[in-house]
Amino acid sequence: MIEFESVSKEYPGGAAAVSGFSCTVPSHRTVVLLGSSGCGKTTLLRMVNRMVEPSAGRVLIDGEDVRGRDPVELRRSIGYVMQHGGLLPHRTIADNVATVPVLTGTPRREARRAAAALLERVGLDPALGGRYPAQLSGGQQQRVGVARALAADPNILLMDEPFGAVDPIVRRDLQRELLQLQAELGKTIVFVTHDVDEAFLLGDEVVLLEAGGRIAQRGAPAELIARPASDFVRDFIGADRAERRLRAVEVSGRRVAVDGEGRPVGVLEP
Ligand SMILES: Nc1ncnc2c1ncn2[C@@H]1O[C@H](COP(=O)(O)OP(=O)(O)OP(=O)(O)O)[C@@H](O)[C@H]1O
Numbered sequence: 375m376i377e378f379e380s381v382s383k384e385y386p387g388g389a390a391a392v393s394g395f396s397c398t399v400p401s402h403r404t405v406v407l408l409g410s411s412g413c414g415k416t417t418l419l420r421m422v423n424r425m426v427e428p429s430a431g432r433v434l435i436d437g438e439d440v441r442g443r444d445p446v447e448l449r450r451s452i453g454y455v456m457q458h459g460g461l462l463p464h465r466t467i468a469d470n471v472a473t474v475p476v477l478t479g480t481p482r483r484e485a486r487r488a489a490a491a492l493l494e495r496v497g498l499d500p501a502l503g504g505r506y507p508a509q510l511s512g513g514q515q516q517r518v519g520v521a522r523a524l525a526a527d528p529n530i531l532l533m534d535e536p537f538g539a540v541d542p543i544v545r546r547d548l549q550r551e552l553l554q555l556q557a558e559l560g561k562t563i564v565f566v567t568h569d570v571d572e573a574f575l576l577g578d579e580v581v582l583l584e585a586g587g588r589i590a591q592r593g594a595p596a597e598l599i600a601r602p603a604s605d606f607v608r609d610f611i612g613a614d615r616a617e618r619r620l621r622a623v624e625v626s627g628r629r630v631a632v633d634g635e636g637r638p639v640g641v642l643e644p
Contacts, residue, residue, distance in 0.1 A: 375401045376422055376530065376562060381431035383417050383587075391417045392587030394431070401436075401529075404556060404563040406577035408570065408610075414587030415566040419532050422564065423452045435530070450474050453523030453531040453561070457538050459515040461507040467493070467518050468503030474526045485525075492521040497551055513544035520552070524559075533565045537572070549575055570611050574598075582607055 376399040383392040392414040399405045407415045420426035421433045424445040433440050440448060454460075461470045471492055472485035480488070490500035496517040507515055516536055523531055537545045549572060556563065567573050573580045574595035581592040584606060591603040602608040622629045622642055629642040 375399065375434075375436055376564065377434040377437075378418065378421070379432050379434065381418070381421055381428040381433060383414070383421070383426060384429045390586050392428075395587045395589065396431075397581055397589070397592065399562060399564055401562050402560040403578040404565055404576055406565045406567060406573040406580045407583060408567060408573040408577075408580050409583030410568055410585075410610075413583045413585050415568075415583060416534055418587060419534055419564055419566050422530065422532055423449045423454060425449070450478055450526060451528055451530075453526070453528040455516075455519045455523045455531065455533045455536040457535040459507065459519040461515060461518060461522070463507050465506070466503060467505055467507065467510065470507065470518060471503075471522045471525050473522065478526065489521070489525065492524055493518070495524075495555070496521045497547075511544075512540045513548065516540060516544075516548055517551075520548075520555075524555075529562055531561045531563045533563060535566055535568070538567070538569075545572075552576065582610060 378395050378397045381392060381395050382390060384390050395414070395418060397405070407418060409415055417426050421428050422435070422440065424440055424443070427441075461467075462473070465473070468486050468489045471489035472480075472482065475485040475488065476482055486503070490503055493500045493503055498514060498517050498521070502510065502514065507518070510518065516539075519536060523533075537548045540548065553576065565573075565576055577595060579592060580595055580598060582590045582598065584590045590610070591598055591607045598607060598611055602611065619634055620631045620639060623632055624630075629644075630638050631640050631642055632638050
């Protein structure tokens, strides 16, 4: 469990990036921090592994203030996936994945073997382990980023717009694979995105942020749709989403759901 207790952050010379943010991320759940650029999502995420120190308030992991933890050891114990993969360009894929286990004492050969299994787990051919990051597609690099974050078998995964830089089809694949992985692994995940659909697909709970890290609303995706707490929430999640009425039409023997303007939104199960 991760607890943010009234955390604030003022960067030198800047306005408050986050003020008085409180939130609990239950163990084995995915909480998505959703909001526009600059609302403080990354700042909040990085407070968990002490890449950012709060100006006030504290962050607890399983009841323990992270300030009492050695930052290097803390970072190695938490998986972190960045938007552009953050892979080391001059190391092979296998070595990128094996970096933290090797640093924490796993013999290199064993770490490489584990890396190959992890690559498979995230849907990559383990033979890619011998390549360098630049020899992989963007989507493949993101998968490696996830494998690397999982390598030390952390309880917590921090994911900062991990699928933001890939095309919509690959993005969809990565999202589904993450759901599958999470169903198997049950990590405690904090996932940052500005994409409403991604947040609603992945989040057990969504925390919608306004400027300055203020919580506009938090809840299960369906709650945000059913009862948006303000006009801001209504607008952010898609002004018409809550009001959109769907109806079914018959097309080539299947029932297709269409919205009020006749746009198809999906096929209904028989
Ligand atoms: N190292 C820093 N020094 C000064 N100001 C910073 C620093 N990092 C972030 N900020 C400012 O703090 C605010 C919040 O930034 P943050 O990166 O947390 O937002 P974000 O919601 O993650 O945005 P994005 O989606 O664009 O990454 C912004 O106004 C940003 O300019």
